[in-house]
Amino acid sequence: MLFYVIKRFIQMIIVIAIVATIVFIFVNMLGDPAVLLLPPEASPEELAKARAAMGLDSSPWEQYKLFVVNVIHGDLGNSFVFREPAMKLIFERMPATLEIVVLAMFIAALIAIPLGVYVGAHPNTFASRSILSLSLLCISMPTFWFGIVLILVFSVQLGWLPSSGRGDVVIVWGMRLSFLTWDGIKHLILPAITLAVQQLATQLRLTRAGMMEVLRQDYIKFAKAKGVSPHDVLYGHALKNALIPVITVYGLEFGGLVVFATITETIFAWPGMGKLLIDSINISDRPVIIAYLMLASMLFVVINFIVDILYTVVDPRIDLR
Amino acid sequence: MKRIVILMLAVAMLIFCGASVMAAPTRAETLVIGTTGDATTIDPHASNAMWSNNITINVFDPLVRKVFDKAGKFTLVPSLATKWEQKSDTIWILTLREGVKFHNGDPFTADDVVFSIKRYKDSTTGGAGFVQPIASALALDTYKVQIRTHAPYAILVLDMADIYISSKKHFEKVGEEGILKRPVGTGPYKFVEWIKEDHITLDVNEKYWGAKPKIKRAIMRPLKNDATRVAALLSGEVDLIYNVPVRDIDRVARGANTEVKAIPGPDVMHINIDVTRQRTPGYKNGKNPFLDPRVREAFAIAIDRDSIIRNVYGGHAYPTGQLPIPGAYGYVESIKPYPYNPEKARQLLKEAGYPNGFEFVWDVPQQRYFNDGPCSQAIAGFLAKVGIKAKLNMIPSNQYLSYINPGDKTTAFYGASGTGKGDIGYWYNRMFYTRDKKEGAGGSNRTHYSNPTVDKLLDEADSTADVKVRKAKLEEVTKILYQDYAIIPIYQYEEPYGLVKGLDFTPRVDAFIFDVHTMQKK
Amino acid sequence: MTNIREVRKESEFLLDVRELKTYFHTFKGVVKAVDGVSFSLKRGDILGVVGESGCGKSVTGFSVLRLIDSPGRIEGGEIIFEGDSLLKKSEREMEKIRGNKISMIFQDPMTSLNPVYTIKKQICETLELHGGLRGKEAHNRAVELLRLVGIPSPESRVNYYPHQFSGGMRQRVIIAISLATSPSLIIADEPTTALDVTVQAQLMKRLYQLVKSNNSSMILITHDLSLVSGVSDNIIVMYCGRVIEKGSSESVISMPAHPYTVGLLESIPKMTGERKMLHQISGMVPNPFEMPPGCSFYPRCELGQKICEAEYPRLREIEEGHYVSCHFAGRRNF
Ligand SMILES: Nc1ncnc2c1ncn2[C@@H]1O[C@H](COP(=O)(O)OP(=O)(O)OP(=O)(O)O)[C@@H](O)[C@H]1O
């Protein structure tokens, strides 16, 4: 196990190094940050001064060497725009994103898994067919459009829920959290539902596929032959097996939402990380882009690691070497 | 089971130990503003970004304050400077207001003015442009400052309206980092908090030296998404929004509790073409066709501005024939948009030796300006009708300026320029002064325009201390550019604001958007 | 009430299956997997069910437990178990019978155990459901059962997962599970087919002993006539969903009457005696969607006559308790 952890850690370092390098090359091809940061009427002298201040006046190779040295010293650089450490900016935004993502995944799982089990177990009923078509609709529905519709219905027409922002927050260990106040919870609902909808559909279809596959297996029939009730057969014997492949997807989807919930965050003016990435790309805020994508790759490696551990919990056949 | 309960209790305890609940402000005394973006900094001297300026104007006082009327025209009223006298062509003496205190209690003095101007100058992130004409500032006594400009500069007072003063003492105490945490000014509002991408809160400065602001608390919320911003206004979550999207203007105007206030904004969309170089990068078949004035005229009159404004902007824009907006120095009342006349355009092309038209590359940005894609396509459509084939070279927004700025790739480009400052001189110098001839001029002359008369007029405008002379020279340039077709203005943007009924609000036509202390809620 | 009592009295059998019909309604058509099968089984007896692959042996077994999944359906017939008609019972009542009074051993031990649960959990599940045993009691019983089926050091192995066992071991676990509640009937569906030859005999012996000592009855499904000949009291031979011959093991093995049974017997390699080419039944099993109207074996039969093509031969008793479904059986020598 220890060996495994060490192996994964080394893997992570390599992945992050590669990602950082690729991203570094890539951001160098983005627009000139000085031009984007300064007003359009800025003079060439001003631009030159700004470039020097951002450390962009040396050759890309020099810049890269400096970057590597700094990273080794744990310094990912300051945002060109905010003049604050890039990592600090990202971590500031992270709790907001985690809040909607965790809630969304939770809502999705809560609905998708029982429905998926039902649909997988009774594929030919009218209800199953309706659920399945509905899930297709959920998948093909653009997040953007759906979010706006929710706002128009629940905020503008009915006035039940706020359209945007985080509402009242409670500060816990420096993190601003919405879910601990009633007003905050009201603000959470719409963005979380928007994020959850596609998740829900994906999870439902995965659970269904898993169930259909598992229900064909001999051990299910054997369980029935033992006199196990249909409910226990589905939830006790079949579900755990059906969920094995779902776990990977669940983990990756989680990571994906955390890092790229941009659209939902933008619609609901939710001050999360995804928006930071897009804004940074738009104005070529290189340190933030690089730090962000390094963090993202680290997140995925960690999620994969957790998924692997979960696998051993769910599926005893898997052994971590 | 027991273990789970204990665990949950422990978690709850931990949460509430580290918790402190934020008090909610009273809604009636609060003005919530929906902006289109977050501030990039709250340091007034570090940037010229719109939403940073919007904080600056409320937390800090300028030397001179611009006050706008309903028509969008401004007057200059004394603010931290109560008097300004010109001692010589390049030396000005400012008399400062006495008894003004910063939010932290420090008294306001000449040192703060000198300090602020120096900080602007040192900015590498966009602040330096505000004080570009100023060579030095010197404190003569506690309430007197001497300002020296590089050259005679007639419109220093306009620049003074954009110069905001922060506390030198405070800076010395807290340093760069402290200033980013809590800006301290003399303005009508005090900074409370900035939660990035969520909100910036400002509370009224009860000790403000001027007229007492009516609104107790102002909250700026970045609502980048158009539909969200409109929804927040319609649902009453915000009181005032910037930039109502064209498709929602009717909805907001007809809303039970909302209305729209729209005025022509400071930005003019235009096409610049290379009318100077013999060979030009965007034309492959020999001599630059735009050298022929008939071709340029054909280009200018082939575009039906009214149709574009109607179809692409839903009527929410104003056709124009010049870069300066009404009221700005350099604006010429008599210049009207180039008239739409496709037959004449075809005729002119034939006379110029292009009976079958020609093809050139037109550099356009992608989503840099509002509806730029549809607009440039519509323009290309009109040009095609008379035989000029514009090949659209679409460039991602964040690479656009880097692409066109060096001037070695572009023959014609699509751009926007603003005269929010109230004077077009700076822009003319950057865009039309011959390249590499004079330090600090011609830097944005991407089409290599070169006209000795224009250079001379601009030199004269920049070397007079007399506003009237300057105005006359700039107007002269505007007329020449019109005749030269070096720039083909298309339209002036409209700036539509959405607001709740009963809010007393006058839009500003400059780079500082919401001056909250001039507003009042019913 | 009187009716049921009558049935009970009438039936001296533990299990009495009459004219059982189980059809699969597939997209391509109806598969008559079991088409009018009748047999009966006395308490403590072992019944061998033999036949080629696909002849409906497993479906017959599952039908008794009413474990036919859609698109299959039991279309007709009667299944009387301990005097009660199983087809009239509710699903709930069936759950109480399955794994309790009737348990089943599946064909493939590799896939019959749930991979994500320990052996202990899977044995205890049955014990909890039907025996009301819990906790320590259940654990002890599980260990005891494992020891009974011959798993070495069961105390530790009870916590193993299925993948940690070999196929033979798993089948022992499955046998342990089916014996856990001392059922009156065990349906063993080819319990040894998937295993090594060496393990086969060993396991079969153990199963036989356990069934006998438990005083249970067993339906032993196999396509291996030699396997049943030693252990079963009676044999039924199935072909294309029908019983074509049945009788005591002795008489069926020593005096096979149906040409198909004869063919089956001849295809068994004999341990003793001279080397001889193994007999093979030529031809193919007919397409299940287009069953011939007459004898289903006719296309492959060496004796076939006109009548075989036109008319299905009814089961006839050719000697006491020995039935055969062939127009010519017993009339000619072959
Ligand atoms: N789910 C099903 N759908 C359609 N047909 C089925 C299904 N299950 C079984 N059958 C059909 O029923 C017939 C009998 O199958 P069964 O499994 O009982 O054969 P078997 O005698 O047990 O064969 P084997 O020796 O290979 O186990 C086969 O022809 C098969 O095609």
Ligand SMILES: [Mg+2]
């Ligand atoms: Mg079978």
